Amino acid sequence: MINIQYLHSHHLDGICQAWKDAAKVLVEKKTTTKKYAYTQKYADGTSQTFLYDTLKDKIYGSCELILEGLIPDDTFFDTNFEVSCGLLKEELDFVFTDIWTYVGKDWLQVKEDADRCDNNKKDTCLYFYVYNALKEPFEELYKYMQELMQDMVFTELNIRTCPYCNRQYTFTLKPNKKGEPHTSPEFDHFYPKSLYPTLAISFYNLVPSCHCCNHGKGQKRLHINPYEKGFQGDFCIVNKDGYRLNIKEVLDIKDEKDIYVGYNGTLDEREDVRILGLDQLYTMHSDYIQEIIDNVNDYNEASANGLIDSFQGIYNTPQQIYDFVWGRHLELAEQELRPLSKFTKDILEQVGVKR
């Protein structure tokens, strides 16, 4: 996990504001060509479709219909009905008061919202029903915002590799409307939009990510948010039973089939590594690790001096030699620029190679 806030704090709020401004225009824009529909389902099995001129009207309208449709039904809502209605009104008040607060919340407010949502869901099944009802309009709003804004947000953020795994880049290739290949960014909702519908449109709930993490994570909730912090622990080579190997044991590995990757960090970090499957994925890079081990065995003071002699005037310092042999962008401030930077740095530290 790479910390986005640490690297991009100077311009995150500006991008968030641009996201908010564009959303406002989009949602309040009247359209004569397209009507926004919301279908209300009733307890007796019938349904009715309502048409709205703007996306905002649709969101507000569907919320009003949810409130109107709250008829006590002993078979489902039971005795919690009064409590449920109170909670529901409280939530919808947020939506009615200012829908834009959802878009511009900072990551701490996003976290508070998610915690509140979790607590409310514990209280009543009705509340869960309400979040389900909010899901559709908010997902639709996100879809429109995504189409209009995602390229700008992605370019401005300039986060090259996936902050979750640092294994792959954050862009992929998708066909455009003409069916031509088109580079397209991938965004993960840190708090899944299916479970936290109002956070579907929050800028600080969007994490540029790789396809693998975005889809592998699914509806699971991670403990570490890259807008807040990155992993403090490190990946390491372990034995079959998960115990970290010492320098000699690592350098004695001759066959990449004997390489296993583990993670040494806090309980929350280890849980996130498990959810994202990072230890398993990194173990699949055993050929890359074996190459590091072979290079460490070959790389000593004599070979470093040999490099300085061979490249007279180009590599003069140990730092320059380090960058040449092990690659650039391994330091914390640059790790997001290249895939596997943190992993490479962690393994090099395990075998005693320091910049």
Ligand SMILES: [Zn+2]
């Ligand atoms: Zn990833």
